[in-house]
Amino acid sequence: MKKIRTLGFLILGVSFLFSCTEETPKRPNILFIMADDHAYQAISAYDNTLIETPNIDRIANDGMLFTNACVTNSICAPSRAVILTGKHSHLNGKIDNNFPFDTTQMTFPQLLQANGYQTAMFGKLHFGNNPKGFDEFKILPGQGRYYNPEFITKKEGKKTITGYVTDLITDMTINWLKTEREEDKPFFMAYLHKAPHREWLPAERHYTDFTKRTFKEPETLFDDYSGRGSAAHEAEMNLLKHMNWAGDSKIYPDVMDQLGIPETAGWDKGAFAREVGAMNEEQRAAWDAVYGPMNEQFIKDYPTMSQQDKMKWRYQRYMQDYLGSIASVDEGVGKVLDYLEESGLAENTIVIYTSDQGFYLGEHGWFDKRFIYNESFKTPLLVKWPGVIKAGSRNTQMVQNLDFAQTILAAAGVEAPADMQGENLIPLFRGETENFRDAVYYHYYEYPAVHMVKRHYGIVTEDFKLVHFYYDVDEWELYDRKNDPKELRNVYNDPEYAEVVKKLKADLSDLRIKYKDSEELDQHFIDKYKEKGLISRGGE
Template identity: 50%
Template sequence: MSDPIKLLFLLFLLLTSACARAQKDNTAAARRPNIIFILSDDHAYQAISAYGCKLVQTPNIDRIARGGALFRNALVGNSICGPSRATFITGKYSHMNGFKLNDTTRFDASQQLFPRILQQNGYQTAWIGKWHLNSLPQGFDYFRILPGQGDYYNPDFIEKGGHTTRDTGYVTDLITQSSIGWLQHRDTTQPFFLVVGHKATHREWLPDLQDLGAYDSIDFPLPPNFQDDYKGRVAAKDQDMTIEKTMRLKEDLKVHADYGRGPIYNRFTPGQLKTFRDYYEGKVSRDFDQLQPKGETLVRWKYQRYLKDYLSTARSLDRNIGALLDYLDQSGLAKNTVVVYASDQGFYLGEHGWFDKRFIYEESLKTSFLIRYPGVIKPGTTFNYLMVNIDWAPTMLDIAGVSVPADIQGQSFLPLLKGDTANWRKAAYYHYYEFPQPHHVYPHFGIRTEKYTLVHFYGPTDSWELYDLGKDPGEMHNVYQDKAYAQIADSLKHQLRILAARYKDEEAVKLMER
């Protein structure tokens, strides 16, 4: 073989080998799963039928559970909106990521965020909807976010580059439409990670026009501990988040609302406002005036109106999740797309007489978390293991086949999804900071195990509480001073010290040394 022919032959082999490697790389990239993380706001797990709710049905959220897995003990490390989101994207507790409070603090988005790590490893990344971190997202190829809390009707959106636009319509519909639009126009040569951040079901619970009155025919039963007297629980007694005293008739429940004033109703189109006002003035306010409820009757009336508005707002959320899931099915993306549905934390639907969140108690500590991963998760699986939102970031990285940085405090639960339950956590850590505004909940930190919750309230108070969740799931009886639980309390305190130190919570460590 002559030298020129040899050279051509070698070049042919090199090109063939390079093409084969490129094809192999593209095939491997195609197998990397896409990830859609749907994150709602204040959506209580008690309001989801997959979690056993008998009051309403959430057929589309339930689709994720039927096709994948549901976590019954998905917990948060700080039950409040902005800090929960900061924990989600950093995989670190609030004291480590610098965002402890729902105030005007600007979240440092230049720090290590798992979406940026995905981006650096070949994923297209996007965040659409509620961000709520007082800064602009980083580590995303695209974003279209609500300013602050955002508005339910005709909301503004900030797009990458800082440009602000106002869309006409209902916020949950608009976020879904923008999400599907991005999916349709993305770079199809790359896997993607998309956060769909919904505003629903945040206060003041403005339902979509088509959902007004959806549950007016239902008389919702009071939770068993609705009339809690908070005996033996200093912090629970001294809060400001009751339906009776804190929930506002005009602003929250729209009884004779100020339609001509304020930033909420000024955003409505004339047609939207007429439909909305016809319902709340023509029915809700009229019924209130006719009944003129007082005392216990008024409290019960407020509870009914609260649930009707809250659940009607959630109705649109479920419907839109269905629209997104339908698009994935119709486009063929469902086969290789992991879908997660979660809320930023739990919420009270009248338990202890409350709305809102914040406390380490079950209804705000626990959040919904459902995940569908075709070919990996057996459909209809239920997990009872303790999982915390610091675990979300490392799990998303693990699913994408990306190494998890050592300083991320969470633990990937991908092994759980694959059936490996060894070496999983037996206890979860919690620390809440925001005091005194807006709901006067004392700062506290604590530990939740399978059977018990131990919590230390500090600041204006210095008190401990212990709950036996097996005997007292409603957390009505603080048994910290009960001698029968002395050994359990000591053991839990020891575990709490270990966790505070492990997670480098120096404030909690010092408080326990006093």
């Protein structure tokens, strides 16, 4: 009898042990997908006016769509540095595309790797050739090329791979998941697209379709910036005046010469040579078959085109190539999501889709980014996490790319360093929205430089946006985000908003202190900029 009781207790103990083991949650895999300059207006989960992105939309359909996600500094390399470190630009050192990244900074992939995650990065990093914290990487040098790009690899040195960059990055990602993933470890995968960054070359399969499309013009395409300060008036981002004819609009250099069209910038024809010139004979023949006739028609039309006609033509050319580039990104995302589902990985994988910043798609007559204004400042953010995020959820709160490091570390069960400045978004994933921040801080530095967007910092809430432009001016702007969503009227000096200005100025001062920014740091970076001779209007 005693032996039977002992055996019974033993069985109960083993059963309890197994039940505990089964209930212990596995640490989630994390797939971080980021495109470059992908405007939220060009994702159909946000707005299907311009394009359908059914695969990116799957993430929102199965998870959460953030409608007020934004960046701390709307420019490529600084945004990526903020994401990796969880710190504002003035602390991680990467204030613009010229200043060096402080490589002593701890990044969240290093912490994941140190805590048992297998890590990989494929695609565009944009700064640094040896990213820390990755077991495997293949990254583009700098901006990289659309066709037959060179990759910097961890194990094979530099190598040029024939093909289209978006497809190559997707294939690398799936191949790693299939053949190099260690099944006994959770993984962090950074799947980073070059597209749709300038100069917007679609894959061959999308040439014909997109070059035949006509897209709806934004209401503010011919904005005259009345009611706003000098910053909007002086920015050099106008589609007609500042976009390159060869590099951007794909007018052949010899056609420019034939029509007497001067280069818009010093790298205009050079960008065309770099991108289109990288194609092999077969690829170039396919390109010329579509873009050659377009150039021939342009030769006929150009002499009689008005300035308004040219602006409209350039908008359509821009959208055709920009959106055509996104079509391949969406297809690639679909292939990776399909593999996660087919392999059974999807159930325990967090999928994040975002961009390094927003982008102007002709709004206010502009392309590019840099401003705190909505199209530049806001960025797509779609997240799915089975069992945690309710399918089809939406969130309107002020979240930033500053928050990604904190959130990913929390999801992985890794303690974040005390000097990270972001917020953990997991409570928002669960629908717990109480006591979350009500305002975010923004600071842009790269001026005077390409596009001539003045230095500025500001505070943004769901209702208002207060901005201070400085360096060569001292101007303030206030926008009522609910009543003026296109940000056409600066109400800073409107007496009806006097109390709003007073409160937001105090809150902005508090945020500057909280995030350890100051007038002294502003001047420090201006002085360093001058010392390094970076006051320049050249480059991209």
